[in-house]
């Protein structure tokens with residue numbers, strides 16, 4: 001759209017169409033640009049994502065009505081980046097001048113790297129693809145200042161936790177933890193190639209990204225969002241437990257259609273998973289390779305064959321991960337804080353990248 005790299009945005013009515021420039025254009029998104037678009041009539045300046053955010057903000061302030069901005073497009077189109085620019089603009093015009101380094105707006109912005117570490121992954125199309133939908137609600141007080149925020153997420157891609165294909169990756173946080181040095185050692189992790197949930201794809205690194213540095217960034221984001229060190233510890237312990245759980249393999253058991261822990265190595269990972277989950281190892285094992293059927297006469301314990309035990313293991317890993325993700329979102333929400341007396345808000349919906357299939361069913 002347009003004939004130079006500086007003109008990748010255009011309007012159709014009040015809809016902004018933006019083409020991903022795939023290159024950093026800092027001059028388009030700096031404070032100077034935010035200042036330039038502030039309070040200017042929509043359409044007076046060249047099309048820009050800040051103009052859309054400003055129009056929403058002005059409409060909210062002038063008419064006292066809540067607004068929403070919908071960001072849509074296929075995977076890799078630039079939705080997440082655009083959403084972040086919108087949030088940056090709204091926090092710029094609606095932020096407080098105070099020097100407090102843990103203001104609502106900073107926490108809202110810092111929740112992005114955190115959610116990305118746990119909800120984004122490399123796909124064929126995008127090295128940092130969001131695998132969940134996100135609705136960010138920014139609440140304002142009567143004078144147009146940000147007074148609270150809430151993040152709602154939905155449809156996290158759970159299957160990725162246990163199954164990936166080359167050259168995709170699992171969620172970033174796993175590779176970050178493996179590269180974390182002392183913490184990785186503490187949880188008996190190490191090279192991601194040693195873990196089934198990561199080594200189904202041979203891609204461990206991302207171009208221009210250091211997993212170790214990203215780990216520190218995730219930790220910092222947790223500090224800013226207000227997640228206590230104990231909780232941070234618990235989060236990474238759970239991730240490590242999931243990786244160990246994935247290495248638990250089964251072999252056929254003595255009885256027909258039953259299974260047993262395959263070998264010493266599997267036993268070690270089972271022990272590790274139980275220690276890190278802080279649960280009884282025998283209970284964990286029976287959860288994996290048996291099923292309890294409740295009948296009116298009492299409960300019957302049925303042995304499971306290897307493939308059913310593996311399926312059980314994977315379901316447990318996916319469920320724990322999805323619950324961890326939800327818990328993280330809840331934590332972010334409670335520390336950012338909601339303003340229950342807020343009358344107006346701007347909602348930004350970053351809708352999950354749809355992929356084009358031959359048959360879209």
Ligand SMILES: Nc1ncnc2c1ncn2[C@@H]1O[C@H](COP(=O)(O)OP(=O)(O)OP(=O)(O)O)[C@@H](O)[C@H]1O
Nearest residue numbers: 022023024075076077078079080081126129130353
């Ligand atoms: N405005 C921009 N300026 C520079 N680079 C951008 C911009 N928008 C997107 N990109 C580049 O394109 C990549 C993909 O963008 P983004 O992650 O926002 O896509 P998406 O539409 O959210 O995809 P998905 O649905 O897979 O999450 C980014 O990692 C970034 O490198």
